[in-house]
Amino acid sequence: MENRVEIIICGFGGQGIVRAGYIIGYAAAISEDLESSFVPSYGPEARGGECASRIVIAREKIDYPFITTIDILITMSEPAYKKYVNYLKKGGIILYDEDLVELDDRARIASKTYGIPATRIAEELGNRIVANIVMLGFFTSVTGIITYEGMKRAVEVGVPARFREINLKAFDIGYSYGEKLKKERESEEPLRN
Amino acid sequence: MSLEPGTYFFSGNEAVAEAALLAGCRFFAGYPITPTSELAERMARRLPQVGGVFIQMEDEIGSIMAIIGASWGGLKAMTATSGPGFSLMQESIGFAAMTETPIVVCNVQRAGPSTGMPTYVGQGDVMQAKWGSHGPYEIIALSPSSVQECFDMTIRAFNLSEKYRVPVILLMDERLSHLYEKVRVPSKNELIIINRKKPREKKGFLPYKADDDLVPPMPPVGEGYHFHVTGLTHDERGYPHMDPEVQESLIRRLNDKIRKHVDDIVEIDTFMMDDADIAIVAFGSVVRPSIRAIKLSRERNIRAGLIALKTIWPFPDKFFEDISSRINTFIVAEINYGQVVREVKRAIGDKAKVLLLPKMGGALHTPEELLDILMREAK
Structure with a gap:
C-alpha cells in the first residue's frame, strides 16, 4: 500500500454505501492499526438519490482527512460512476457492479478495472441488501489494502447482529470472486518483458 | 458503563x-x-x-x-x-x-x-x-x-x-x-476529571461568597443547604440586591474569574512556527487543510507556520502579542466573513499585517487556496 490511499464508494441511497464506507474505515483504523478517516455522504439525500462515502487510509497520521483525488473508485450505480470517474487519479483502480454500471472511455484513465455482479450475487443469497458487503469482499481481495481477517472482523462489528450470518457469507463470496478473477487475469496476461 | x-x-x-x-x-x-x-x-x-x-x-x-x-x-x-x-x-x-x-x-x-x-x-x-x-x-x-x-x-x-x-x-x-x-x-488513571467545589460547612454558608480563585463553592440541592438562585444582580447570600456597588463587585468577579485564569484556560497548537515569518491562523476543521498547505508551502521554501486555536474564548491576546514581532503576515482562514480576524487584529495592533481569507460556508478552504495566498504573501 502507498502511504496514502483515497477511496470513494458510491451508488444509490439504500445500497448500504455509508455502511460499507464505515466498515472500510473501521477495518483500517481498528483491525489493521493503520490510520483512516471516513466521511459519509451528508446532504439532503434520500433513498434512491446519489450517495457516496469517502475514505482515506494511510500509514501515518492523516493531516488532511478529506479526498483530493481518487485512487480507488468503487461504484454501484451508473450516475455515481459518471460523477466520480472524473476525479479518478491516472493509474487508479475502478471496482464496479458490472450489472449496474457500464464503463465508458473515461475508465481508460484507470490502470485496472474489476467488475463483479455484486447485486445479483446478493439477490441469489436471498437479500440484495448485502450487495455492499459482496463488494467489500471483492475490494478486500483485489486491492489487498486490508487483510481478509481484518475486514471480516469489521463486517462482524459493522452489521446488525441478526444479519451477521448472511453478511459474512456475502463477504466470503465477494472475496472468492475476486481471488478467482485475479488468477484468471494472471494466466491471461502474457509475461511482460 | x-x-x-x-x-x-x-x-x-x-x-x-x-x-x-x-x-x-x-x-x-x-x-x-x-x-x-x-x-x-x-x-x-x-x-x-x-x-x-x-x-x-x-x-x-x-x-x-x-x-x-x-x-x-x-x-x-x-x-x-x-x-x-x-x-x-x-x-x-x-x-x-x-x-x-x-x-x-x-x-x-x-x-x-x-x-x-x-x-x-x-x-x-x-x-x-x-x-x-x-x-x-x-x-x-x-x-x-x-x-x-x-x-x-x-x-x-x-x-x-x-x-x-x-x-x-x-x-x-x-x-x-x-x-x-x-x-x-485513555485509561481511568490518565483521565483528569475535575468536579465542582462544594461548600465546607452549612452554618453561616453564603452561596455566592467566592474563594481566592474568585469561584464560590456550589451547593447541591437536597443536601440541606438553603440558598436562592436568581438572574437578578445578587449579593453573597444570592438574594436580589439592586445596588450599583453590588453589581460592580459581582460583574467584575464574574468576568475576572475567567480573565485572571487565561493562562490556565488557553490552549494553542502550533505547527512549524519556530522559523516562520508568515502564519495561518485557523480553528476547527479548517486546521486540517491548513496543515497540508503549510507542508506544501515548505516544499516551496516558504517559511510558513500554523497557529491552531483550541481555545477561542477567552481570546489568547498574549500569545499574539508575543509572537507578532517575528511574524510579518498573519492569514486568518475562517468560514465566515471575518470574526476571529478582528480579535487577531486587536491583539496584534499594527505590529504585523493581518489578512482575512474568508469562506461564506458550505465548504472548507482547500489546501490549494491556502497555499495560493501563502505564495502570494510570502514573496
Missing part, C-alpha cells in the same frame, strides 16, 4: 457523547437538529445505561434551562445544538453565566445565518458564542480540529465548567461532527 480504554473509530458527534459520559455527564436535554442529531441519539441510548437521564425537550430554550436545573441538582449536564438552536439558547447562556452554573453547550456550527445550509459546514458563531447574551460576561469556548480533539476537549469543557462555574461552549463544526477518525480513549 462508560467507555473502556482503547482505540475506537468514532464520528465527532459520537466522540463528544462518549467523552461527556466519561467526564461524568449524567444529564442531557436537547432538541434534535442537523448536524448534531447523532450526538443526541447516542446520548439517548447511552445515558440510561450509565444511570443518567436523557430528555428530548420541546425546544432549545427548554433544553438549556433543563440542563441548568440539572446542574443545580448536582449533575454534570450538557446540551447540543446548531445554528438557530444556538440562537434560541442565548438568553439562558447569560442566565447560566450570571448564576454561575456549570454547563456544557455543544454548538456544531453549520452555514448560516438563519436556517442557512443545515447539512453544510460554517464557522459563523464565534462572536455569538462570546457576545450572544446581553450584558458584560465571560464564557469559555473551545474549538476542536480532529475527532480525537472532540473527545479530549469535551472532557476539558466539563472540567473547565466545573472549575470556574461557567458555561463552556464546545464550538464544533459540521465537518468534524460527521468525520470519523481513530480515537484513543
Whole structure:
C-alpha cells in the first residue's frame, strides 16, 4: 500500500454505501492499526438519490482527512460512476457492479478495472441488501489494502447482529470472486518483458 | 458503563457523547437538529445505561434551562445544538453565566445565518458564542480540529465548567461532527476529571461568597443547604440586591474569574512556527487543510507556520502579542466573513499585517487556496 490511499464508494441511497464506507474505515483504523478517516455522504439525500462515502487510509497520521483525488473508485450505480470517474487519479483502480454500471472511455484513465455482479450475487443469497458487503469482499481481495481477517472482523462489528450470518457469507463470496478473477487475469496476461 | 480504554473509530458527534459520559455527564436535554442529531441519539441510548437521564425537550430554550436545573441538582449536564438552536439558547447562556452554573453547550456550527445550509459546514458563531447574551460576561469556548480533539476537549469543557462555574461552549463544526477518525480513549488513571467545589460547612454558608480563585463553592440541592438562585444582580447570600456597588463587585468577579485564569484556560497548537515569518491562523476543521498547505508551502521554501486555536474564548491576546514581532503576515482562514480576524487584529495592533481569507460556508478552504495566498504573501 502507498502511504496514502483515497477511496470513494458510491451508488444509490439504500445500497448500504455509508455502511460499507464505515466498515472500510473501521477495518483500517481498528483491525489493521493503520490510520483512516471516513466521511459519509451528508446532504439532503434520500433513498434512491446519489450517495457516496469517502475514505482515506494511510500509514501515518492523516493531516488532511478529506479526498483530493481518487485512487480507488468503487461504484454501484451508473450516475455515481459518471460523477466520480472524473476525479479518478491516472493509474487508479475502478471496482464496479458490472450489472449496474457500464464503463465508458473515461475508465481508460484507470490502470485496472474489476467488475463483479455484486447485486445479483446478493439477490441469489436471498437479500440484495448485502450487495455492499459482496463488494467489500471483492475490494478486500483485489486491492489487498486490508487483510481478509481484518475486514471480516469489521463486517462482524459493522452489521446488525441478526444479519451477521448472511453478511459474512456475502463477504466470503465477494472475496472468492475476486481471488478467482485475479488468477484468471494472471494466466491471461502474457509475461511482460 | 462508560467507555473502556482503547482505540475506537468514532464520528465527532459520537466522540463528544462518549467523552461527556466519561467526564461524568449524567444529564442531557436537547432538541434534535442537523448536524448534531447523532450526538443526541447516542446520548439517548447511552445515558440510561450509565444511570443518567436523557430528555428530548420541546425546544432549545427548554433544553438549556433543563440542563441548568440539572446542574443545580448536582449533575454534570450538557446540551447540543446548531445554528438557530444556538440562537434560541442565548438568553439562558447569560442566565447560566450570571448564576454561575456549570454547563456544557455543544454548538456544531453549520452555514448560516438563519436556517442557512443545515447539512453544510460554517464557522459563523464565534462572536455569538462570546457576545450572544446581553450584558458584560465571560464564557469559555473551545474549538476542536480532529475527532480525537472532540473527545479530549469535551472532557476539558466539563472540567473547565466545573472549575470556574461557567458555561463552556464546545464550538464544533459540521465537518468534524460527521468525520470519523481513530480515537484513543485513555485509561481511568490518565483521565483528569475535575468536579465542582462544594461548600465546607452549612452554618453561616453564603452561596455566592467566592474563594481566592474568585469561584464560590456550589451547593447541591437536597443536601440541606438553603440558598436562592436568581438572574437578578445578587449579593453573597444570592438574594436580589439592586445596588450599583453590588453589581460592580459581582460583574467584575464574574468576568475576572475567567480573565485572571487565561493562562490556565488557553490552549494553542502550533505547527512549524519556530522559523516562520508568515502564519495561518485557523480553528476547527479548517486546521486540517491548513496543515497540508503549510507542508506544501515548505516544499516551496516558504517559511510558513500554523497557529491552531483550541481555545477561542477567552481570546489568547498574549500569545499574539508575543509572537507578532517575528511574524510579518498573519492569514486568518475562517468560514465566515471575518470574526476571529478582528480579535487577531486587536491583539496584534499594527505590529504585523493581518489578512482575512474568508469562506461564506458550505465548504472548507482547500489546501490549494491556502497555499495560493501563502505564495502570494510570502514573496
